[in-house]
Each structure stands twice: as C-alpha cells, then as structure tokens.
Amino acid sequence: MIDKFWIDVSEDDLDDLQARLDRIRWPRELPAADDWSRGVPVRALRQVVRYWVDAYDWRRWEARLNAFPQFITTIEGQPVHFLQVHSxxxxxxPLILTHGWPGSVAEFLDVIGPLTDPAAYGGDPADAFHVVAPSVPGHGFSVPLRDIGWNHLRIAHAWAALMDRLGYDRYVAQGGDTGSVVSPLLGQVAPEHVIGVHLNGGLAHPSTDPGYRPGDFDDLDRADQAKLAAADHVRATGTAYAExxxxxxxxxSFALSDSPVGQLAWILEKFHDWSDPRRPLTSARLDHILTDVCIYWFTNTSATSASLYSEPSTQLSAPTGVPTGVAVFPTDPAMRHILARTHHLTHWTEHSRGGHFAALEVPDLLVDDLRTFCRPLRAH
Structure with a gap:
C-alpha cells in the first residue's frame, strides 16, 4: 500500500524550537578556536543562530517540499517516505535519487524541476526524467527505524522493491554520499532494471576502495596528488564524527535530540568542511542547510540516521556491467583508475566548482552531467 504524505510540523513543535533557541547556554570558547580547526567556532554559530531566529522561515520551506507529491509506504516493515514527481x-x-548524511530529500529541491521538465528551464524535453527521491530509512520522514540492520545493501534491495511497486521497469540510479554506495548496489541487485548508475560525492579515502591496489598512488598526476593530500587531511582531522x-x-543522540543548536553545529560543520571552500555561505545556502537541520530536528532522527554508520558497509568488489558515470567535484577524492576496477565506467567528468553537496551547491552542473551521461542510455 502507498499512502499520500504531507509535511505539517505542529505549531507546538515550532514554539518549542523557538523557546530552546531563546535560552541557549553557549559553551566557553577555546583560545584560538575561531578558524574551524577545532570545530565550529562560537562566534560563527552565534551568527547562524541569529539568522535562524530572525530570518529563516520553516513554513516557506515546508511549502516548497509539499509542492512536490509525497508518499509513504512500508518495505520489510520499515516506513519509507519518498517524493514522486512525474515529468x-x-x-x-525514471530516475531514483538517494541522499546521504547529513542530507535529506530537501537537497534535491533545486534539481527536481530541471530534471522533470527541462523545457521549462531552457533544456531539451528529450532529457526529461520521472523522479523518485526516497528518504533513507531512519532519516527524515522514513521513521521510526523499526530494527537494526539497515545497511547499504538492504537499502538497495528496498529501493528495488520501491521502484517495482511504482511500476518502473527500467530506470537510472543516482546518488551522492550514502547514495554513492547505495546506487551501485542497486545496479547489482536489480541489473535487469537499472540501466545506468550516476555518482557524486564519495568521501572515502581512495585506499579504502575495494578496487585499490598497492602502487595506485605512484605516478599520480597533479590533480590526483591534490585529491590524495586532501583525503589524507580529512582522514587525519575529520573522521571522528563517523567513529x-x-x-x-x-x-x-541525547545531546543532539535535546539541543537544536547542538544538532545545528553537528551538521553545519560538515557543510562547512565538505562544501566548495571558494563559495561563501550565502543566505540562500544557509536557508537550505537550516531546512536540513530542521528536518533532523522535527523528526528527531539524530540517533536513527547515525545508525547507518554502525552497520557493516558493503561496496562493489567487481563491475556489474551497468554503465556508470561519475561527476567529480573539487572536494571529492575519487580516482578514475581505482574506481574503474569496481565500476563499469562509461562517463567521467572533473568539475572545477562545487563540492560534496552538489545538488545543493551546483545544481546546474549536476543536472547537466546527469543528462549527458543518460543520453546514450535512453536509446537502448
């Protein structure tokens, strides 16, 4: 059974959030901690919270989300929320989009229109997609998390069941972050239905990829040397959250579910560290980030979203034969010669702007890359 879904945060919940933001107990700040090297600076967070209180409007963003048809169904006993937007x-x-952590389906708000109705955005109608964007179990509105064991492979099986339930026999899987792991696995579990996989926003160090071999870091070109140096830095200074x-x-979760500022800081740090460092944090981007934070806050999913990190990770160990495209943005550590051992690469683009949250940061580039990758697939 598939039921319609409507986001409607109660006034009581909004009032409770406001009351909590009115009585923040700010921490003492460490000396020389204003450059993000020890985490989110107090001064920076004060500014964001002030914007949250004075300028951000949840109801406006709630309406933006509700402008797209939303549904909820149950797969393996687990509630699964999703957007389904027909072209x-x-x-x-058909195209299934998978977000990651600390993301949500709100990341896709700026790409759904161009993907489903390219002509309305100056594009070619031949590039149109029917879009399905589920909330990962335990994230957003796919709650409660009914049991443990929802790892990447199980999510891929659930997505295959969802697309079958929706009547899609032939489709493309796209994803970043968690989606960059789930989407190839979807191609593995449903190769007769997945005609292409498109990826962005992988975070793993290249040496942890199943395709890595000793010597893979010898004779790297300048671009891959820079990726390796950045990946080494992230592994040394930015993985404590995952541990x-x-x-x-x-x-x-006790800290994050009781303090909206704690939830904000936990998420904002990742948007700061993983986004294109050359692009300032504009009010438009901050609104999008705060919408993500609000979704985690109102659904109380700090613990259930984190649960995925405690599940055994599954990655492809050999190519499935499904054509795969990769869009590499400046903060991504992906190296083609390593990924080629575990993916059937037919498309590879290195972009000069953007970051880990491509759908939010550079929706134009992501949409164009996905369209380009899919054109040869449409004829088959």
Missing amino acids: PVPDAL LQGTKPQTL
Missing part, C-alpha cells in the same frame, strides 16, 4: 513528458526516463556515529550513536 510532463510521458516517456521520460562516534558508528560506535555510540545512541549516546550522541
């Missing part, structure tokens, strides 16, 4: 082009290609979420997600 005005009847024979458009904590992967080992003690319940303990962490």
